[in-house]
Amino acid sequence: MKHLLYLGVLDTSYPRNQRIRCYFEDRLQWTVHSITIDDRPGYLRKSLNLLRSGLAHKGPGVDLILLAEFSLKYLPVALTLRILMNSRLAIDWFVGLYETRVQDVGGATPVQAIATKALDILAAIFGNPLLTDTDSRAEMLKRKYYARTTPIVLPVGASSIYSHDVGAPTSGRWTILYYGNYIPLHGLDWVLDALAQLPLELDWQVRFVGNGLERARIENRVRGARYSERCTFHEPVSENQLVRYISESSIVLGIFGDSPKARSVIANKVWQGLAAGRPVLTRRTSALSEIEPSAEGFLIQVSSPQDLAQRLIGLISNPSYWSTERVKLARTIGPRLEDYVNDRYTALRLALDTAGEP
Structure with a gap:
């Protein structure tokens, strides 16, 4: 051996x-x-x-x-x-x-x-x-x-834990999930700029999970925003709890930074969100082309905060998005990626x- x-x-x-x-x-x-x-x-x-x-x-x-x-x-x-x-x-x-x-x-x-x-x-x-x-x-x-x-x-x-039991979101609202470190690589200012453009008439909320250098600054920005009551901040959680958060969510956010590293990697949460059968919105990069054929439209690449906002509005405004056929398709993404x-x-x-x- x-x-x-x-x-x-x-x-x-x-x-x-x-x-x-x-x-x-x-x-x-x-x-x-x-x-x-x-x-x-x-x-x-x-x-x-x-x-x-x-x-x-x-x-x-x-x-x-x-x-x-x-x-x-x-x-x-x-x-x-x-x-x-x-x-x-x-x-x-x-x-x-x-x-x-x-x-x-x-x-x-x-x-x-x-x-x-x-x-x-x-x-x-x-x-x-x-x-x-x-x-x-x-x-x-x-x-x-x-x-x-x-x-x-x-x-x-x-991990297969993310694709084990894929179904429609268990939360009754459109829940947008961000998780990970608060670092420049993740480009959270893009996210906040996009959230500022979402109509409050639509039924949506955002769950932020994680910690890091920029968390205090991001929280301060959210507190001063008109959508602040739609956002909650949570400490880092175990992987099992993270899986539950994803299953409750309708959308997973990827990374939006513009450094050479951000443009060349595929983040853990992009893989995990897709494996869990969730639409993942993330900044457009050449690296993502490697997995796009396996993602069956669940990988949504954006080129600006405005683009991100429009994609979010398009999803949130679609009451029939999580159809039976959509759920069936979502269950195939994890095995395809694996x-x-x-x-x-x-x-x-x-x-x-x-x-x-x-």
Whole structure:
């Protein structure tokens, strides 16, 4: 049996981490050793603990080291283990350091900008296989980050819990659901600008779920808006509760940011909302073309806040939207998307079978 060292795991329940780990365990029959990141602060402390924990698996042998999503900053640790353990190194280039720290969050010093960009490039160069989540990002890695191998696209997908029991919304009103972090990537100002254009004569409400840097500012904007009584704010919830929220909702909102990352990813909630058979409204990007054929019209791309408002009005004004035929169609979306994801994962199996020595 082969062994995978899954290095720098931030959260074993995170959808992408869960799916990749299960693929190795269930489909490939590998033994997976997940090395999680120390909760205590300090980059050096975390790095040394990852190195120490990784080396503890040197005895039985490791066939592949996989640097986890969100962990490109620990590339030096991964490269050290690759040499000491004479193992191949795969890298999940899911979220770049530069695009997050510099382009999304902002406020980085010139030195931090150079360092994050350098780590991103080195990760793209040394990953073999090199993993990412969309064709758009795979092309970006070849064009801007000098990837030496063709990146393997492993789509995010959605857990079967979202498509388990698809039906018409259980709420009597048109409920618009936003969930996730309050960060620039999600472009919530677009959402608020669109909500300001919705007629109050229509029966609609908005549920915001999540937390993050911009939550206070967004809540303040809503408090001063004419539609404030239509909105409720909720703390982050468990996945089971999130599934219930989606089943109660009529519409799921995606992301509306305009950063390079926002234009090249397909967010978790886009996958989850579609799998649950809900129309998902999200900003138009080239990345979404990859799943549009499987979405059967439930994926609604918009190009401006005005466009978003008009699409929302069109849905809310249609009392017969959730017809029996619509519900039947909604139940097919999850399986269609899952078939697409499984097809893309075959490339990983082929890469593991044919890749050369470390």
